[in-house]
Amino acid sequence: MLTVQNLSVHYRGIEALTAVSLTLRPGEWVGLIGPNGAGKSTLVKAILGLTPYRGKILLNGAALKRQRSQVAYVPQRSQLDWDYPITAWNVVMMAQTRALGWGRSPNSKAKKLVSAALDRVEMLPLKNRSIGQLSGGQQQRVFLARALAQQPNLFLLDEPFSGIDKKTEAVMLSIFADLSQQGKTLLVCSHEWGEALNRYDRLLLLNRRVLANxxxxxxxxxxxxxxxxxxxxxALHNQNGMPFVC
Structure with a gap:
């Protein structure tokens, strides 16, 4: 269980998050929504330990900063350098770097985990393909495979459904359902609207503080x-062409 207690973040005198408290239970799939600049990415960075904060972040009652291996992050595709010369296999193998140690060759256990993760996202046949040669949906599946290979209890996903094809969406939804049944917790930053939001067990509406949960x-x-x-x-209503009420 993830517990965030009275979390506040300041950037150069600007209050990015104020007294944010929330609990994510095992098996829950929670959507994190809010306008641009609401602090969604800041909250994720705080959970990942990438930005200073005041407050407490606990995983199963203990400080999360001591359990980083239990948290996997799938970033937005727009944040990544797709020209970097690395194969799909090596991207997923990065999940095992901490366990193996820097500079050490992967053992049979690591190879099995990576192979299973790529197979789960239906990307094993393309394991030797350069990441830049893959489609957007395939790239997203590779980075989801990296998260799966880490074998965490908490998944943080930033816009995982943005710009993907129907096959990738179906694969991801199936995996998320399986993870939920296994008691894994998923927090998804989302800009979705309408019926798509009904896929979540719960929504957190954020704008520097929690407005609804x-x-x-x-x-x-x-x-x-x-x-x-x-x-x-x-403007949002016109852009999405649909009412906000689910």
Missing amino acids: DTPQAVMTMENIQQAYGANIQ
Whole structure:
């Protein structure tokens, strides 16, 4: 179980997050939503230990910073350098670097984990393909495989459904359902709207603080969205072409 208690983050005098508290239970699939600049990425970075914060972040009652191996992160595709000369196999093998130690050759156990992870995302036949030669959906599956090979209890995913094909979406949804049944916890930063939000067990609506934390139907009300997005609500409505209420 992930517990965040009274978390605050400041950047150069600007308050990015204020008194954020939340709990993610084993087996839950939670969507993290909010406008640009709401602090979604900042929250993820704090959980990953990549930015200073005040407050507590606990995993199963102990400080998460002492359990980094239990957390896997799948970044946005736009944040990655796809021209870097590395194969799909080696991307996924990066998940085993900490366990193996820097500079050590992978053992049979590591190879089996990597092979199984690539097979699970249906990318094993393309394991020797350069990551830059893969389609967007294939790239996303490779980085999900890297997270799977780490064998964590908590998955943090940043826009995993952005710009992917239907096959990749189906593969990912199947994997997420399996992970949930295994008691793994998934926190997904999302810009999705409408019916797509109903795939989550719960939504966290964030704008520097938690504005709503409940089922998608309870969170996606006009009142909550107005509070989060303010004057931008009409532009968002026009852009998505759908009402906000699920």
